[in-house]
Amino acid sequence: MVVRLSRHPLLALFCGVLAALTLAAPASAVTGRVAAVPGPNRPEAAAGWLARQLVDGERFEVVFDGVAYPDQGLTLDAVFAFAAAGVADDSAARALAWVTRPDVRDGYLGDGAAEAYAGATAKLALAVEVRSGNPTDVGGVDLIARLRSLQAPTGRFSDRSAYGDYSNAFSQSFALLALDRTSQGAPPVAAAWLAGTRCPDGGYPVLPAQPTCHSDVDATALVVQALRATGRRADAAAGLRWLVSVQRPDGGFANADGVPNANSTGLAAQALRAAGRPLAWARAHRFLAGLQVGCASTPDRRGAVDFDGGAFDPDTAARATAQAVLGLTGTGYADLSAAGAAPGAPVLACP
Numbered sequence: 001m002v003v004r005l006s007r008h009p010l011l012a013l014f015c016g017v018l019a020a021l022t023l024a025a026p027a028s029a030v031t032g033r034v035a036a037v038p039g040p041n042r043p044e045a046a047a048g049w050l051a052r053q054l055v056d057g058e059r060f061e062v063v064f065d066g067v068a069y070p071d072q073g074l075t076l077d078a079v080f081a082f083a084a085a086g087v088a089d090d091s092a093a094r095a096l097a098w099v100t101r102p103d104v105r106d107g108y109l110g111d112g113a114a115e116a117y118a119g120a121t122a123k124l125a126l127a128v129e130v131r132s133g134n135p136t137d138v139g140g141v142d143l144i145a146r147l148r149s150l151q152a153p154t155g156r157f158s159d160r161s162a163y164g165d166y167s168n169a170f171s172q173s174f175a176l177l178a179l180d181r182t183s184q185g186a187p188p189v190a191a192a193w194l195a196g197t198r199c200p201d202g203g204y205p206v207l208p209a210q211p212t213c214h215s216d217v218d219a220t221a222l223v224v225q226a227l228r229a230t231g232r233r234a235d236a237a238a239g240l241r242w243l244v245s246v247q248r249p250d251g252g253f254a255n256a257d258g259v260p261n262a263n264s265t266g267l268a269a270q271a272l273r274a275a276g277r278p279l280a281w282a283r284a285h286r287f288l289a290g291l292q293v294g295c296a297s298t299p300d301r302r303g304a305v306d307f308d309g310g311a312f313d314p315d316t317a318a319r320a321t322a323q324a325v326l327g328l329t330g331t332g333y334a335d336l337s338a339a340g341a342a343p344g345a346p347v348l349a350c351p
Helices: 043-052 072-085 089-099 102-109 118-130 143-149 169-180 188-195 217-229 233-245 262-274 278-291 314-329
Strands: 036-038 061-064 067-070 347-349
Touching: 043 072, 043 314, 043 347, 067 102, 072 089, 072 102, 072 118, 072 314, 089 102, 089 118, 102 118, 118 143, 118 169, 143 169, 169 188, 169 217, 188 217, 217 233, 217 262, 233 262, 262 278, 262 314, 278 314
Parallel strands: 036 347
Antiparallel strands: 061 067
């Protein structure tokens, strides 16, 4: 079974005025594997909780009908979260080593011949780059060359698969973000294609060329980051204006079902701060902070970010926490780097 890019729980087959809220303070010194982070609402503690959820300290899994399957996409989300928070570097190294293991890698990317998935290839390439690796040689596979081979003359990156083409706004955005870090850069035609999918209201859809264009928070948050990275700032600005227009009074953002949640808010907050929208980011930050499990809960849950603030659901908390960390720090995908990240999985310092 191939586990493709996921969105919140599911994706159709993935300034001075803010000083009191600004990201995290520099990561606290780590003693052994655990450091204490004072107070709640810290991305370091969220990333620490996430690291402790890794199966065998290296991966995430998804369970269907009682059977556990590898979840490479969520594992890479965790790698991004660890880099954003600047902690759990040892966990990130083990996680990326697992994803790039040939059998695990090929189950995610396809074999490169009969099966090749654009979004998965791009996401893995970006994760390797974030960790200062070489995406042109990942266990003998040149992810950049493979990704470029999936680009159509129109600029769209598409899957090559007997199961159909599941490429979407996430695939295209991750491709642009990954290729932008290479010496050749991202193809302008690919950025132009993505910009051309914009809906009349300024937002961006998950899937292009539908009978009705429906702007999507998660897709727009990722698209505007890719467009800004590739120099299409006017097109990104339209998406940012749409994001601000749909932000809830409490600072949160809702998914397609209308439920304000950590996943959508985390991605939107990341895009807003990376693009210099500090007030909107501050409101989103407060919403995310309100979803983080604090000292009143049991130690095994402290630091996690709940999906929507209802009853804590461990099945959704890992993905919610991974994407919430991106919003709590506000570090965009184009600027993510694991350089200087500390080892260890911090915990909240509770009485």
